Amino acid sequence: MFERKLWRNFDYPLLFITLAICAYGLVIISSATYTSSADPLFYVRRQLIWVGAGLLGIFLIVSIDYSNFSRLSRYLYVGNIILLILVLFIGRETAGSQRWIDMGFFLLQPSEVAKLIVIITLARFLELREGDMDRVLNLFLAFVHISVPMFLIFLQPDLGTSLVFLAILFSMLFLAGAKIKHLIFTIATGVMVGGPLLWMNLKEYQKMRLVVFTNPELDPLNYGYQIIQSVIAVGSGQLWGKGLYQGSQNMYDFLPAQHTDFIFSVLGEELGFVGAAFLILLYLLLIYRILKISTSSKDTFGFLICVGVASMFLFQVLVNIGMAVSIMPVTGLPLPFMSYGGSSLLVNLLAVGLVLNVGLRRHKIMF
């Protein structure tokens, strides 16, 4: 099913950047988990397996013309909802939230998968209404489309991922031609109505995270602790860092969740400003590459998929790194390709695969 000519369109730089971030992540994970289990490479090895699985996934996803996903959109949407409902019932509970389904050999996090599926189904939804997105009704329907999975994720509860959906939604609406004044009006209403509503439905720890964000020293021993320790770690890295495996904040466990949500703090401490800024540069290149592919897509569906994936990465990078340097509240969002965790890594790699797919089939007419 592959035509040789297709490979001329394969965007090697995007794959290379992605794998570079993954490799960077593996190095930092190895430092972050060095002392936490008997086998110092336990986490590295597992993450490496996921990179391998992700590469395989990219290969598979690239081999299917993405237009097929457009046709399957309806089933993907329904399947997604079923999975999200399922996790509320049979999900494994950790630290007060139900996010994982035990698949035997790994824990699946349906909310991660949901992000990718929503990008596909929303792209399809918007493509069907192309040129018609200045209508309020369509805007409203787009909201309904996304709010069902988003609400189910909010119930887990997982505030961070729910917010990723909003970021994806607004980015895609914006680039699908929705009226800017409509979008601004929606955001304004959302903040005024949704804000208080959201606040009332937050769990105590979620509220505390938001409160201490404004002043971590308020509660240095509990909720503020993570923020303070993370900022100390990052700041103490200075220009060149303390060196790999040399970060005292990391090695002596002052950092919470140092191989998952706070992986960036380890990077900042051990490789300093240079190492951290380099990662941000890689993310910038990654998003730039994705947006570049989007401009050459053969259809709006492909274009919107690229935009959705780019906005997902951008939002997660902003929120995760922002949290590590204390300009964003603490939300449990992983850093793409860096944080340890199978579901997230796999889904992010598949997302890159989807973009590569769009790039591969850029021309409307194949010669």
Added chain:
Amino acid sequence: MNKHILNRLRFFLFLTIIIMGVLVSRLAYLQVVQGEIYRHRSEENMLRVLPITAPRGEIFDSEGIKLVSNREGFTVSVGEIPVEDKDRVISFLSEELDKEVEEIERVIGEQRYRRYEPVRLKTDVDIETVARIEERKMDLPGVIIEVQPIRTYVYDNLASHILGYLGDSPVSSRYVEQWENQGYEYKYGDVTGQEGIEMVWEPHLRGQDGGILVEVNSAGRHIRTRDKDDPVPGNDLYLTLDYQLQKDTERILEEQLTYLQEEEGYDRANIASAVVMDPNSGKILAMASQPDFNLNTFNEDYEDLRDDPLQPLFNRTIKGGYPGGSTFKMATGAAALEEGQVRPGETLRCQGSLTRYGVTKSCFRGTVHGTLNIVQALTKSCNVFFYEMGLRVGINNLAYYAGELGFGRPTGLRDIPGERPGAVASRERKFQLYGEGWVPGETMDAAIGQGFHEFTPLQLANYVSLIANGGHFYRPYLVEKVVSLEEDIIWQAEPEFHRIDVSDETLNVLSRGMEGVTQPGGTASFMANLPIKVAGKTGSAEIARGQPTHGLFVGYAPAENPEIAFAVVVERAGTGGRAAAPVAERIIRSYFGLNDLTDEEEQAELED
């Protein structure tokens, strides 16, 4: 692609660059601008100082007999407990250490601002509890067991009022503040001297705590030692107290009280005190106040002791105020002789009572003493003679000479806190107390040590010292020297004295009177049996109508070359001759190594 959308895409890319730029700027700020500060904070984060308590200095008697020492005990402290383990660890400790959860949380809370230092939860924890905690050490992050010196008092109750005790109760925080103002550092949970020598000599006794600088992880677990600072033990104190004499004095007082209660029917004779000092230096050789308490169990017994109506914690020797009764007659005599109101050989006739200004006051039990001079009047303790003396010199002169002899102001003992100044009868005092003018009849009371006077046993002992040593007022003291661990003498007491405004001739006359007291015909004639000649004076201080008097006895021995001066007070026990003088006699026997008599023999002797 439509141009409109392409512009929006450019905007999206622009937004991405802005966001990345914000993140990089923030990083630059934290890592480059503020990097040095955070580097320092991360260092601080993992470094902890684990204090090593310095052993407190030991306390010895004048002969080098150890009175206060230290032994090793276990202390349970907590450092930082990770948030998720906090409740579990605290409830475990609460059960093992028998402390309320709230109390532990409060103690940890008070440490909040120095949260990297471990807080002591309980000292001297028994070995079984320590073993149970050690067993589960891996499950108890932040819990630290230290070996710490624990204060021990070798002879339990001995000199309890003098030695004082240690405490770490919140009550002590004001003392801590006091020492901190003087530049000493204390941590929460540190013990400090709360009374007696332990309190006043705290700066010498405390030593200097050492510490270990360690790297710890977030759970407070010790990872690596960086540096160690050895503690400097406190300095040792050598007291002026003589262990044997102190022990005997306490025992004698206790036995006398038992005897008076059980054999003589003075069922309220529960309290007695005695001071023995060297009249030639001011050294206090023994200082006992009954009832006393056990220093080793003080903290456990505290509430009972505090609520005991007999107030065992109260050191009567320096805080008890008594009218001196007839022991004051030397002061009246001194005033009369110094003011030329009587000549040494001048005689008066005692008819058993004296009526002046419309009041009649009599001798003890109405005894008629006949013709006597001042020496005989002291010997027989004739009230009439001294009423007359008092009226001749007047209350103002009486108060002046009482002051010269050390009454109405602290003697200046600095080694233990709380010496009471006492009071001398005077116009001012009466006016202060009652707002009324002086009545001449009251001068008669004052002349025989009754009425408005209020003396401490230490003042009484000091007063007879003055007569014994020829008018040298030595400041009484308890600490002879301070010796460092290296055996260097850091501080040595120097006797301090001033000459009082009473002539040698006068003091000689008073001495002769006091010598007669212990001879046949005197009020404590049974002491004539002693191979050493004693100079003394009995006193029976009236406190209220219908109640037994306080028995007092003051004096010195040997009479011709005094080595000790003493004062004994036995509350609500009858006359000085029967209640207090036997105590003094036994103290003298103890000091000079004479055979002590058992109670029965002594009593048989008294009956003669």
